[in-house]
Amino acid sequence: MTVITSIDDLKRLYKRRTPKMFYDYAESGSWTEQTFRENSSDFADIRLRQKVAVNMEGRTTASEMLGQPVAMPVALAPVGLTGMQRADGEIKAARAAETFGVPFTLSTMSICSIEDVAAHTVKPFWFQLYVMRDTEFLEGLIERAKRANCSALVITLDLQILGQRHRDLKNGLSAPPKMTPANILNLATKVQWGMEMLQTKRRTFGNIVGHAKNVSDVSSLSSWTAEQFDPKLDWEKIQRIRDLWGGKIILKGVLDEEDAKRAADFGADGIIVSNHGGRQLDGALSSIRRLPPILRAVGDRTEVYMDGGVRSGQDVLKAVALGAKGVFIGRAFVYGLGAMGEQGVKTALDVIHRELDVSMALCGERDVKNLGRHNLYVPANFEGEWA
Numbered sequence: 053m054t055v056i057t058s059i060d061d062l063k064r065l066y067k068r069r070t071p072k073m074f075y076d077y078a079e080s081g082s083w084t085e086q087t088f089r090e091n092s093s094d095f096a097d098i099r100l101r102q103k104v105a106v107n108m109e110g111r112t113t114a115s116e117m118l119g120q121p122v123a124m125p126v127a128l129a130p131v132g133l134t135g136m137q138r139a140d141g142e143i144k145a146a147r148a149a150e151t152f153g154v155p156f157t158l159s160t161m162s163i164c165s166i167e168d169v170a171a172h173t174v175k176p177f178w179f180q181l182y183v184m185r186d187t188e189f190l191e192g193l194i195e196r197a198k199r200a201n202c203s204a205l206v207i208t209l210d211l212q213i214l215g216q217r218h219r220d221l222k223n224g225l226s227a228p229p230k231m232t233p234a235n236i237l238n239l240a241t242k243v244q245w246g247m248e249m250l251q252t253k254r255r256t257f258g259n260i261v262g263h264a265k266n267v268s269d270v271s272s273l274s275s276w277t278a279e280q281f282d283p284k285l286d287w288e289k290i291q292r293i294r295d296l297w298g299g300k301i302i303l304k305g306v307l308d309e310e311d312a313k314r315a316a317d318f319g320a321d322g323i324i325v326s327n328h329g330g331r332q333l334d335g336a337l338s339s340i341r342r343l344p345p346i347l348r349a350v351g352d353r354t355e356v357y358m359d360g361g362v363r364s365g366q367d368v369l370k371a372v373a374l375g376a377k378g379v380f381i382g383r384a385f386v387y388g389l390g391a392m393g394e395q396g397v398k399t400a401l402d403v404i405h406r407e408l409d410v411s412m413a414l415c416g417e418r419d420v421k422n423l424g425r426h427n428l429y430v431p432a433n434f435e436g437e438w439a
């Protein structure tokens with residue numbers, strides 16, 4: 053049995069155990085992947101300030117996100133096709149998050165449906181909404197999330213049109229995978245993945261199939277997005293969605309101060325500083341670099357979260373010390389899921405938690421809520437001077 057000591061260990065196992073098409077789908081950014089890379093490498097530019105001879109007994113990472121208690125300020129980000137990374141992946145990830153005590157966000161483009169996840173969990177989860185042209189379907193989705201008792205709606209604003217990820221096109225990404233000779237050869241080496249997939253009925257988009265009308269080819273993510281996502285999404289439409297929903301709202305994909313102010317004026321309960329994990333606008337700045345100016349722009353008018361490139365507890369510490377109320381992890385939990393299923397997601401959370409706890413202690417902090425700028429060395433020009 054491999055001893056797992058880091059998120060990287062999980063990633064290695066994940067790569068070995070998952071069909072290439074789905075590994076590539078997660079491990080890609082758009083076009084040159086510059087933003088994807090910098091999301092992680094920019095974290096490395098920030099350093100931690102070591103403190104000694106400070107009582108480090110009785111530490112806590114407990115905090116709140118959206119008024120909800122969390123075991124640490126980390127939530128699982130919405131990830132489409134999670135149920136292709138491992139059979140029933142969304143249910144497994146949601147259960148691991150629930151056991152650990154952090155929020156789980158279900159993607160519109162999930163394999164397990166809203167109802168499936170609700171039936172296999174106890175606590176309310178968050179639902180991520182992609183805004184579709186088909187009003188009836190959109191309203192139906194919101195209604196279903198309400199009925200499933202979801203406690204927040206995360207509206208994603210940065211994917212009304214799909215950024216190109218070369219490998220998805222080359223691999224012919226679909227759910228379920230098409231039985232081409234290359235896929236058959238690759239799937240033959242992923243025995244456990246295949247056995248588990250054969251035992252589940254959940255192999256295509258559970259929130260869509262049987263709910264949306266006139267869907268020509270739901271298995272293809274790119275054609276579905278181009279056909280169905282609403283390019284006319286604007287603040288007026290977001291307002292209409294809020295009226296329909298009537299509950300807490302998080303706006304995801306904010307990277308600009310002006311947009312952040314607009315979101316705060318709108319009264320969003322939270323925003324996620326995000327570039328969609330470098331999967332949309334290649335050439336955009338990393339989320340961690342955009343976090344400080346956005347925090348300055350909105351102050352405490354809304355809760356500010358971030359995602360993109362978080363692979364360790366040290367990364368969580370850095371984002372929280374800069375002022376984020378919490379971070380979302382995407383790939384880090386997918387690695388765990390693909391490596392070891394539900395237990396793997398739990399392991400990913402354990403790894404991050406341990407790293408956060410020990411790093412906090414070595415920074416001389418006992419309470420995650422006391423983390424601040426004083427714990428960091430941030431390069432003078434970290435945000436960059438851009439004209």
Ligand SMILES: Cc1cc2nc3c(=O)[nH]c(=O)nc-3n(C[C@H](O)[C@H](O)[C@H](O)COP(=O)(O)O)c2cc1C
Pocket residue numbers: 077078079091129130131132133159160161180208304326327328329330331359360361362380381382383384
């Ligand atoms: C494979 C994959 C699928 C994703 N699908 C969605 C999605 O369906 N909805 C959404 O809002 N964001 C989606 N995202 C973006 C994540 O929610 C999150 O912003 C991103 O993964 C954060 O970066 P990280 O993976 O470096 O943690 C996806 C990301 C990945 C890697």
